[in-house]
Amino acid sequence: MNSIKSLKAIGEYIYLTFPIRRLLLLILLVLSIFPGFFIFQLPLNLRFVYAYIYISVTCLSAYCTMGVFKDPIIMGVASAIFGRKYALKEYKNPGLEDIITKMGIRKHIEIYETSNPWVKGPFTNALSCKIYIPVAWLKRFPPKEILSIIAHELAHVKRRKSFAMEIIVVMSAVLASSVVLEMRTLLVVVDIFEFALLMLFLTYFSRRNESQADMEGARATGPEGLISVFEQLKEDDVRDFGSETHPKLSDRIKALYKMLNESEPLTRR
Ligand SMILES: [Zn+2]
Numbered sequence: 001m002n003s004i005k006s007l008k009a010i011g012e013y014i015y016l017t018f019p020i021r022r023l024l025l026l027i028l029l030v031l032s033i034f035p036g037f038f039i040f041q042l043p044l045n046l047r048f049v050y051a052y053i054y055i056s057v058t059c060l061s062a063y064c065t066m067g068v069f070k071d072p073i074i075m076g077v078a079s080a081i082f083g084r085k086y087a088l089k090e091y092k093n094p095g096l097e098d099i100i101t102k103m104g105i106r107k108h109i110e111i112y113e114t115s116n117p118w119v120k121g122p123f124t125n126a127l128s129c130k131i132y133i134p135v136a137w138l139k140r141f142p143p144k145e146i147l148s149i150i151a152h153e154l155a156h157v158k159r160r161k162s163f164a165m166e167i168i169v170v171m172s173a174v175l176a177s178s179v180v181l182e183m184r185t186l187l188v189v190v191d192i193f194e195f196a197l198l199m200l201f202l203t204y205f206s207r208r209n210e211s212q213a214d215m216e217g218a219r220a221t222g223p224e225g226l227i228s229v230f231e232q233l234k235e236d237d238v239r240d241f242g243s244e245t246h247p248k249l250s251d252r253i254k255a256l257y258k259m260l261n262e263s264e265p266l267t268r269r
Pocket of ligand 1: 153
């Protein structure tokens with residue numbers, strides 16, 4: 001766990017933190033729309049200043065974004081190639097059926113334990129709907145907390161079609177919004193505008209999808225298990241900036257506590 005912690009710290013140092021990366025994308029968006037829109041009306045010297053700033057922010061933003069996604073991509077590919085030698089074992093827990101029924105999932109879901117060292121955390125294969133839990137997590141967290149994690153993953157299975165629809169709508173919206181810009185500016189500015197807008201939208205929808213999966217899973221298991229898991233994970237990630245895909249652990253904990261407090265009067269009744 002310490003190696004993950006130091007890798008994360010190095011990543012934050014080299015590729016900046018999530019709030020700064022998001023700010024860079026916002027700056028790119030503003031620069032694409034305002035000076036970018038009027039680029040041909042700007043005096044020549046101002047065009048050079050604009051180009052210099054624009055290229056610098058673009059390079060920095062592209063470098064950080066690629067850096068952030070490089071590691072998960074390498075891990076995914078390495079896991080698919082070298083992970084075959086690690087046998088999968090079906091995960092069994094007597095409370096599982098009850099949760100699947102409570103969540104209204106009729107489809108048979110396969111849940112596996114994996115000792116593949118490339119798999120650093122629980123994940124759901126969106127195509128096959130199979131859920132994988134690393135053995136290291138099974139050793140670290142008690143079964144009740146593992147059930148809460150699985151309920152979160154089951155919520156991803158349940159929401160996968162609506163999430164895919166959101167992504168299609170986002171992509172169409174980005175393409176549609178760049179049409180006007182295309183008529184008024186350079187093609188490269190349009191491409192950068194599309195990149196920044198797409199990244200900002202995907203970040204928003206991915207983080208929202210995670211929060212919704214937290215809530216949906218917690219409705220089936222109660223929020224206590226996930227709160228405990230996130231509090232332990234937060235100890236490994238004290239700076240807790242969140243990422244392009246996941247909200248800050250402290251925000252997720254806060255939302256689950258809110259749910260816990262709201263459900264308390266009902267349980268006392
Ligand atoms: Zn998730």
